[in-house]
Amino acid sequence: MDPASTSPTRRTHGDDTYDPPVETLLRADKLTKRYGSVIALDGVSFEIGGTITGLLGPNGAGKSTAIKLFLGLTEPTSGRAEVLGQSPTQDEQIRARLGYMPEHDCLPSAVNAAEFLKHMAEVSGLPPRHARVRAADTLRHVGLFEERYRPIGGYSTGMKQRVKLAQALVHDPVLVLLDEPTAGLDPSGREEMLALVRKTHSQFGISLVMSSHLMGDVERTCERILVLENGRVVQQGETATFTEDYETLYIEVTARRSELMAALAARQIDAREDGAAVVVEDVAGETYDHIRDALVEADAPLRRLAPRRRALTDLFRTDDESEKPA
Amino acid sequence: MSESPTGQVFDLGFSRYEGKREGRRRSTLAVYKDGLRTAMGLGRGGKAKILPWVFVSASMIPALIFALIAGAVDRVAPDFSEELDLPSHADYYAIAGIILFLFAAVVGPELFCPDRSNRTINLYLVRPLRPTNYAAARWASLVTIMTVVAWIPQLILLLGLTLGAPKPGTYLADHWTDIPRFLLAGIVIAVYVSTIASLAATFAKRRAYAAAFLVGLFILTAAVVGSVGAALSDDTTKWIALLSVGDVPLYVNDLIFGEQTSNAEEASPLPGVILVGWFLIVVVAAGALVLRRYRKLTL
Amino acid sequence: MSAVDVPSPARAVISVDGVSKWFGSIVAVSEVSFDIHPGITGLLGPNGAGKTTLLRMMTGLAKVSQGEIRVFDEDPRDNPDLYARIGIMVEHEASYDFLSGRAFVELAARLRQVDNASKAAQNAIEQVNLLDAADRPVRGYSRGMRQRIRLAATLVHEPELLILDEPLNGADPRQRVEFQELLLRLAEQGRTILISSHILEEVEVLASRVLLVVNGKLAAKGDFHAIRRALDDRPYHVRIACDRPRALAASLIGLDAVDSVQLDGDNDTLIVLSSNVGALQAALPRSAAEISVRLTGVQPLDDSLESVFGYLVER
Numbered sequence A: 001m002d003p004a005s006t007s008p009t010r011r012t013h014g015d016d017t018y019d020p021p022v023e024t025l026l027r028a029d030k031l032t033k034r035y036g037s038v039i040a041l042d043g044v045s046f047e048i049g050g051t052i053t054g055l056l057g058p059n060g061a062g063k064s065t066a067i068k069l070f071l072g073l074t075e076p077t078s079g080r081a082e083v084l085g086q087s088p089t090q091d092e093q094i095r096a097r098l099g100y101m102p103e104h105d106c107l108p109s110a111v112n113a114a115e116f117l118k119h120m121a122e123v124s125g126l127p128p129r130h131a132r133v134r135a136a137d138t139l140r141h142v143g144l145f146e147e148r149y150r151p152i153g154g155y156s157t158g159m160k161q162r163v164k165l166a167q168a169l170v171h172d173p174v175l176v177l178l179d180e181p182t183a184g185l186d187p188s189g190r191e192e193m194l195a196l197v198r199k200t201h202s203q204f205g206i207s208l209v210m211s212s213h214l215m216g217d218v219e220r221t222c223e224r225i226l227v228l229e230n231g232r233v234v235q236q237g238e239t240a241t242f243t244e245d246y247e248t249l250y251i252e253v254t255a256r257r258s259e260l261m262a263a264l265a266a267r268q269i270d271a272r273e274d275g276a277a278v279v280v281e282d283v284a285g286e287t288y289d290h291i292r293d294a295l296v297e298a299d300a301p302l303r304r305l306a307p308r309r310r311a312l313t314d315l316f317r318t319d320d321e322s323e324k325p326a
Numbered sequence B: 001m002s003e004s005p006t007g008q009v010f011d012l013g014f015s016r017y018e019g020k021r022e023g024r025r026r027s028t029l030a031v032y033k034d035g036l037r038t039a040m041g042l043g044r045g046g047k048a049k050i051l052p053w054v055f056v057s058a059s060m061i062p063a064l065i066f067a068l069i070a071g072a073v074d075r076v077a078p079d080f081s082e083e084l085d086l087p088s089h090a091d092y093y094a095i096a097g098i099i100l101f102l103f104a105a106v107v108g109p110e111l112f113c114p115d116r117s118n119r120t121i122n123l124y125l126v127r128p129l130r131p132t133n134y135a136a137a138r139w140a141s142l143v144t145i146m147t148v149v150a151w152i153p154q155l156i157l158l159l160g161l162t163l164g165a166p167k168p169g170t171y172l173a174d175h176w177t178d179i180p181r182f183l184l185a186g187i188v189i190a191v192y193v194s195t196i197a198s199l200a201a202t203f204a205k206r207r208a209y210a211a212a213f214l215v216g217l218f219i220l221t222a223a224v225v226g227s228v229g230a231a232l233s234d235d236t237t238k239w240i241a242l243l244s245v246g247d248v249p250l251y252v253n254d255l256i257f258g259e260q261t262s263n264a265e266e267a268s269p270l271p272g273v274i275l276v277g278w279f280l281i282v283v284v285a286a287g288a289l290v291l292r293r294y295r296k297l298t299l
Numbered sequence C: 001m002s003a004v005d006v007p008s009p010a011r012a013v014i015s016v017d018g019v020s021k022w023f024g025s026i027v028a029v030s031e032v033s034f035d036i037h038p039g040i041t042g043l044l045g046p047n048g049a050g051k052t053t054l055l056r057m058m059t060g061l062a063k064v065s066q067g068e069i070r071v072f073d074e075d076p077r078d079n080p081d082l083y084a085r086i087g088i089m090v091e092h093e094a095s096y097d098f099l100s101g102r103a104f105v106e107l108a109a110r111l112r113q114v115d116n117a118s119k120a121a122q123n124a125i126e127q128v129n130l131l132d133a134a135d136r137p138v139r140g141y142s143r144g145m146r147q148r149i150r151l152a153a154t155l156v157h158e159p160e161l162l163i164l165d166e167p168l169n170g171a172d173p174r175q176r177v178e179f180q181e182l183l184l185r186l187a188e189q190g191r192t193i194l195i196s197s198h199i200l201e202e203v204e205v206l207a208s209r210v211l212l213v214v215n216g217k218l219a220a221k222g223d224f225h226a227i228r229r230a231l232d233d234r235p236y237h238v239r240i241a242c243d244r245p246r247a248l249a250a251s252l253i254g255l256d257a258v259d260s261v262q263l264d265g266d267n268d269t270l271i272v273l274s275s276n277v278g279a280l281q282a283a284l285p286r287s288a289a290e291i292s293v294r295l296t297g298v299q300p301l302d303d304s305l306e307s308v309f310g311y312l313v314e315r
Helices: A063-070 A092-097 A113-123 A128-141 A157-169 A187-202 A215-221 A257-266 A286-298 A312-316 B023-040 B045-076 B089-117 B121-125 B131-164 B168-175 B178-203 B207-231 B234-243 B248-257 B272-295 C051-058 C080-085 C101-111 C117-127 C143-155 C173-188 C200-206 C224-230 C245-252 C277-290 C305-314
Strands: A024-035 A038-049 A052-056 A078-083 A098-101 A175-179 A207-211 A224-229 A232-238 A245-253 A271-274 A277-280 A302-309 C014-023 C026-036 C039-044 C066-071 C086-089 C161-165 C192-196 C209-214 C217-222 C236-242 C258-264 C269-274 C295-300
Touching (some): A024 A063, A038 A078, A038 A207, A038 A224, A038 A232, A052 A063, A052 A187, A052 A215, A063 A207, A092 A098, A092 B023, A113 B023, A157 A175, A187 A207, A187 A215, A187 C305, A207 A215, A215 A312, A257 A277, A286 C295, A312 C173, B023 B045, B045 B089, B045 B131, B131 B168, B178 B248, B178 B272, B207 B234, C026 C051, C026 C209, C039 C051, C051 C161, C101 C117, C101 C143, C117 C143, C143 C161, C143 C173, C173 C200, C209 C224, C209 C305, C217 C224, C224 C305, C245 C258, C245 C269, C269 C277, C277 C295
Parallel strands (some): A052 A207, C039 C209, C086 C161
Antiparallel strands (some): A024 A078, A245 A302, A271 A277, A302 C295, C014 C026, C209 C217
């Protein structure tokens, strides 16, 4: 039952094969961190690879502790934290291959983005000439143009978030750790930031670990998730398995619902009403055709035909609202 | 034979960085250079330049005045100059040291406090350098600036005294030993004020608190030593005088020049070893505290 | 979980009539009019659109430059008695870190002259599920806990009207779910809740009505499906999954209701653009039946609050 052991992760459904990520970038091996009497991480083991991984969990679950351990900012109490096979506390140079985008404000206000980014690139070890060029390129990639010559203090939240992301990317890291990257952004800003996150992986080839409380963000960007709670791993695997379809079909029509119910009953299809939809269980093969024909017979305009999807938020529901699979 | 026209599309996408990654030395150097720019307000708008450059100007004024006086007196009344006890290189820091102290008190916190209060320090902590490297680099930026600001007025004074002398060449030949002395004294006082200011800035939450604390410390310790010293015997007083924060480097200055400057006198009866040793203890202890605090920082 | 719509009484809880607010030459809010009734209403808009200014005027913290605002049919300005009926939770609030959570909520209760403040505080703390941490100082709370204790302080006097500005900042997923359930319960009790948030997928679940403010003006109000229908210059995008996409595509393109059909090779689906989505909905099953195509999925792509928001902000 111990999810922290090295045996395959527990899944709530689906097949039980666990395939670890292809190239392991971060590895935790029976990693424990204790602060006095508080156990922040309790013997966790997991691997994070070349993809976008969502790091989830309630406040106090151990996510920030894990991040600090991988960044080499603190020593494990026991066990190992490895970055590219090395211990980050033994050699701080491994940090040159990582990037970090904090959640909170962390930018100076008097400097402009171009100078700040060049400076950060140099602090990451790049010679000045290269630092300047990479700073300019990175600002272009995150979408900051003329603004880059104005002091950061005058930037909007969206622009500041881009600068924060840029400083995490400028030195071409292998993996970037993001902490709530969409915090404070309005819907358009949020969508732009998530698009940047996806672009960072798909176009720049950089892997990411995103710690977030917004399951919508995670579902839209992360290929894998790792869920911590009370210092232990409680779930991990591909996002797709946690957002799989149930085998229940939801049919939404804009009119003549009762005629539809009758037409379905006439075809021996068991249906019930649930809120705005008509629900049919265990739909497969020919049943789809019968449903289509029932719709034609009832002359009911079809708005939506979709299986009920599991959402990541279901992982956190304590009541029995989340359906169990058939 | 006609060739079809060709065109090329260039990939402007993100490129991998294949160049050198230079390690802690580059990182530390970058922090040092940035420290110089931050302290002097370069690349940070007009407002940031006001204080540092006002201080730079202020530090030169006494030297300019003395240089002018020295030159004028020698021209106008050459006989007079022997009797007039003009300020020399040895006296300079006793008089102008306060400006250096204030400069460090105001500019030093600028190098340490903002990065912590706006949490930019987090971006350094996750980079390939140690927090002690960062602190040392910032300290070095401050020392560099303080040294330059300590030396320039002395150089101006030298120029003034040399050109003002009836025979500049003879003057230089007679007084050349002043040069290495004031350079060393300049470093001594620069290192001292920088380290004390760094210490205050490391523990203060805001720049203003650090500056206020430093100024207060300077004045308070001088006052305490003054009043207590008056009440006690000279033997005890000379030890207590070591606690006057502003005077510590001046005793070393006096040792370098081999003469006593008017301000710092209570502790001068103490052997040179003690005076230099105390200076070193204070500087090293302060520096160690700064490094220790930074070593413990985390996100 | 669907949003609750309680039948509205004759008089609105909040009525905003032709309200404008300017600061010198900057017009923060421009001629905005709407009514708010019991139930949950979402206040949305890009950063800087004027939402905060509107909220400040509704709570009497800022003066209206033009127009009139009435809350419970009274002028909220300089009206401290009105606060007994309103609970307000805004972004940057000082809290008394050294107090225990319980003491903080009790203080809020006493400030609003609640009888039996300790019992009211106990209830409020139970509602936000913080009983076990209630006697610890707020200083030691995590972000999510601070938000919850502030919510308790907002609820302690059982206000009829709740005004919440990004109340879920820093809350983890479980807390978010619990909070949503709490708000829905409160709405069922007949309270009026105005919530301003950027997390549209959550507002979609909670709010039966939305107000969308863009550049100081009210760009849309009401049920967002209805708003979507009103945006008739925007064709609807519908994704259709079936066993023979190309055949269905050929058939659908013949319909008047269909503007264009796109084949999505990645997942073997069609994306249909339609300016008359009602006609498309009616014709779809028939078109599929006529050529014996098996329909396995129909999904409207831009009928979400997020899409509606995007369209309205762009305009």
